[in-house]
Amino acid sequence: MKSLEKYTDTPDFEYATSGHRACQGCAEILALRLGLKVFGKDSIIAMATGCMEIISTPLPTTSWRLPWIHVAFENVAAVASGIESGIKILMEKGKIAKKDINIIAIAGDGGTTDIGLQALSGAMERGHDFTYICVDNEAYMNTGIQRSSSTPFGAMTTTSPPGKNSIGQKTQKKNMPKIAVAHNIPYVATACPSYPFDFLAKVKKAKETKGPAYIHVLSVCPTGWRIPSDQAIHYGRLAVRTGVFPLYEVENGHYRITYSPEPLQPVAEYLKGQGRFRHLTEDLIAQIQDRVNLDWQELKNYSETK
Amino acid sequence: MSAKKGMEVSIAASVAAKLARVEAIAAYPITPQTHIVEHLAELVANGELEAAYINVESEHSAMSACVGTSATGARTFTSTSAQGMELMHEILFIASGMRLPIVMAAVNRALSSPLSIWGDHSDIMAARDTGWIMVFCENGQEVVDSIIMAFKIAEDRRVLLPMMVNLDGFSLSHVIEPIEFPSQEDVDRFLPPYAPLYTLHPDKPVTMGAYAMPELYTEAKYSQEMAIRNSKTVVKEVMDQFSKEFGRQYNLVETYNIDKADTVFMALGSINENIKTAIDLLKEDGKELGLVAPRLFRPFPGDELAQILKTKKTLAVFERVMPGGAMNGPLYNEIASLVVQNGLNIRLENFIFGLGGRDVEPEELMGVFDRISASSKITHADNKNYGVIGVRS
Numbered sequence: 001m002k003s004l005e006k007y008t009d010t011p012d013f014e015y016a017t018s019g020h021r022a023c024q025g026c027a028e029i030l031a032l033r034l035g036l037k038v039f040g041k042d043s044i045i046a047m048a049t050g051c052m053e054i055i056s057t058p059l060p061t062t063s064w065r066l067p068w069i070h071v072a073f074e075n076v077a078a079v080a081s082g083i084e085s086g087i088k089i090l091m092e093k094g095k096i097a098k099k100d101i102n103i104i105a106i107a108g109d110g111g112t113t114d115i116g117l118q119a120l121s122g123a124m125e126r127g128h129d130f131t132y133i134c135v136d137n138e139a140y141m142n143t144g145i146q147r148s149s150s151t152p153f154g155a156m157t158t159t160s161p162p163g164k165n166s167i168g169q170k171t172q173k174k175n176m177p178k179i180a181v182a183h184n185i186p187y188v189a190t191a192c193p194s195y196p197f198d199f200l201a202k203v204k205k206a207k208e209t210k211g212p213a214y215i216h217v218l219s220v221c222p223t224g225w226r227i228p229s230d231q232a233i234h235y236g237r238l239a240v241r242t243g244v245f246p247l248y249e250v251e252n253g254h255y256r257i258t259y260s261p262e263p264l265q266p267v268a269e270y271l272k273g274q275g276r277f278r279h280l281t282e283d284l285i286a287q288i289q290d291r292v293n294l295d296w297q298e299l300k301n302y303s304e305t306k
Numbered sequence: 307m308s309a310k311k312g313m314e315v316s317i318a319a320s321v322a323a324k325l326a327r328v329e330a331i332a333a334y335p336i337t338p339q340t341h342i343v344e345h346l347a348e349l350v351a352n353g354e355l356e357a358a359y360i361n362v363e364s365e366h367s368a369m370s371a372c373v374g375t376s377a378t379g380a381r382t383f384t385s386t387s388a389q390g391m392e393l394m395h396e397i398l399f400i401a402s403g404m405r406l407p408i409v410m411a412a413v414n415r416a417l418s419s420p421l422s423i424w425g426d427h428s429d430i431m432a433a434r435d436t437g438w439i440m441v442f443c444e445n446g447q448e449v450v451d452s453i454i455m456a457f458k459i460a461e462d463r464r465v466l467l468p469m470m471v472n473l474d475g476f477s478l479s480h481v482i483e484p485i486e487f488p489s490q491e492d493v494d495r496f497l498p499p500y501a502p503l504y505t506l507h508p509d510k511p512v513t514m515g516a517y518a519m520p521e522l523y524t525e526a527k528y529s530q531e532m533a534i535r536n537s538k539t540v541v542k543e544v545m546d547q548f549s550k551e552f553g554r555q556y557n558l559v560e561t562y563n564i565d566k567a568d569t570v571f572m573a574l575g576s577i578n579e580n581i582k583t584a585i586d587l588l589k590e591d592g593k594e595l596g597l598v599a600p601r602l603f604r605p606f607p608g609d610e611l612a613q614i615l616k617t618k619k620t621l622a623v624f625e626r627v628m629p630g631g632a633m634n635g636p637l638y639n640e641i642a643s644l645v646v647q648n649g650l651n652i653r654l655e656n657f658i659f660g661l662g663g664r665d666v667e668p669e670e671l672m673g674v675f676d677r678i679s680a681s682s683k684i685t686h687a688d689n690k691n692y693g694v695i696g697v698r699s
Contacts, residue, residue, distance in 0.1 A: 041508055043508060044506050044507070044508065046374065053517070054517065057513055057515075057516035057517060058516065058518075058519055059516045059517065059518045059519070059526070060516070060522070061516075062513035064511070066508070066511050067506040067507055067508060067510075067511045067512060067513075067514075068511070068512075068513045068514065069373075069374070069377055069506055069514040070514070070515035070516070070517075071373050071374075071397065071400055071404075071515055072370070072396060072397060072400060074366070075366060075370035075397065077367075078332075078362060078366070078367035078368075078370035079370050079371065079373055079374040080374065081332075081360055081367070081371045081374060082330070082332060082360065082370065082371035082372060082373060082374020082375040082376075082377070082378075083374040083375070083377065083378055083506060084374075085332075085358035085360050085371070085374070085375055085380075086329075086330055086358065086374060086375035086377070086378030086379070086380040087378050087506075087507075088358060089329050089330060089356070089357060089380055090378060090379060090380055093329065093356060095379070095499075096379075096507065101508060118364060118367075119363070119370065121363065122362055122364070125363075126360070126361065
């Protein structure tokens, strides 16, 4: 059994402290709690407006035992760019002591794939030495479950409700990791806290990467997905095992599937039990299965290309 | 003191930022700000200025990156105009709310639509209540001196607020003027390195940008409001100290020929040099006109203005922005408030001029003076409370 010691010197220290206001069963705060242990104390967090921000920092309290800043919704990558540049120049000028400081930007799927995409693209293109973590719960959960471009096809949200003329979300989930890869940054990965060691290994790689690293974390949201709060880990596993959310990494352009779930379980097993997919017909489920098969094959093709 | 050098004001503004030893710059190009950020990039590229230069992908990210650099404790500078200022509008409030002493050269330009790259005050008037300290400059020397003073004011622990130095697009930013630059040693003595109270650093973790529930939001905003109100004392102190060190005296409100004049004009920025020319020309005809020019616009120097205006009979307020459906232009509205609050007995007139780069020459200003002198109340076309100088309706 692997333990946290492989990834961090301080496995027991909590940088995300208890007492925050995350929903029961939130996998997003779990991902951050684990991930921050790997980054360790020499880190600075910039966080976009969103669930993780709002559950952690009502004045005058904070859940973060790391330097932490929140500025706005769409600009976390730009704020992180400023922090990285500021720290670097102050070290060069001898105003602060030289040491390795991890700059971490954290945003949800809305703050990343929609409103924050431009700032993220700019920061990746400029090559700042930072890690961007997108905690993807597949909708604007903080404002009450509105659809984002990261919401999967067919899902019910409050702004993509199924109805006489609607199947729910009518677009396919935006492939954000692929967009990150297109920026030719040194490290891109997908992860899910249901596979904690896979996730921690990726955080470690991202931390050690010189230049931009991007980790896209599927963060199961019991509240928004309409599942029982003790099922977050289970549904994260199903997302991976069905191929809906494959775990892979892309190092300097080279794809590698880090956990192969083949043979894939049918997507119906993942969709079943989630209130947001309750309305789906057999036909729609078949469409989703076809798309997952296609995407999985594409990913395998990428991974085999050297 | 060094001799005066002929230099484009934009270039001079970037030299001033260099003299202030800025450590971080994040900027996105927009006319007419470009020469400032181009020259700064050149200074950094040549090793003449040791600073982080972040080529961001938008003005929104420019101000966001400035918040980031400033939060680490780096002395931070940026510059923008018009649409750029609108795009960073959201973050302007956050920079001031987070009490970060960023300095910006705001090269004032008209707002679209219709698109116009030329100068007026539409941009800054839309940003006037963002919680930034703001000064307006008449000429290139003031721009240079104000940028150096701005860091000292903004970084003062009694203040800790961002500050904008306003200069008119083209009519000031792109003209070549004789400018005297203080030596680096003198600036270093006047402006010591930034010593921030709190920074983002692992040695002392702090949370910045927490949110406030209704129980605390009002208190947070109130303390910020008190900071900008009280900053007036520091602005005055710094201006006085600057005068001692460099021999050029600046005031919160500048005046010209107000002793003999019952009628005074008020405006912001470079038009004041034209008003002074008009005043001189009128004097040749035996007519007396004065100028009252707020150099400091935020915090609004109400007491200082009231003191000057209490003995005047007529005040005409000139503004480079359309009121947008308001009673009057924004500066006039504040003056009207000041007149009521202080119980002043003064006739007020309001004129809009110079929109989208349109020139207003001293002769036109003299014409306004004659119109004011000829009647006790000007009736404006289309039943407006203000006149629009030179408009073809």
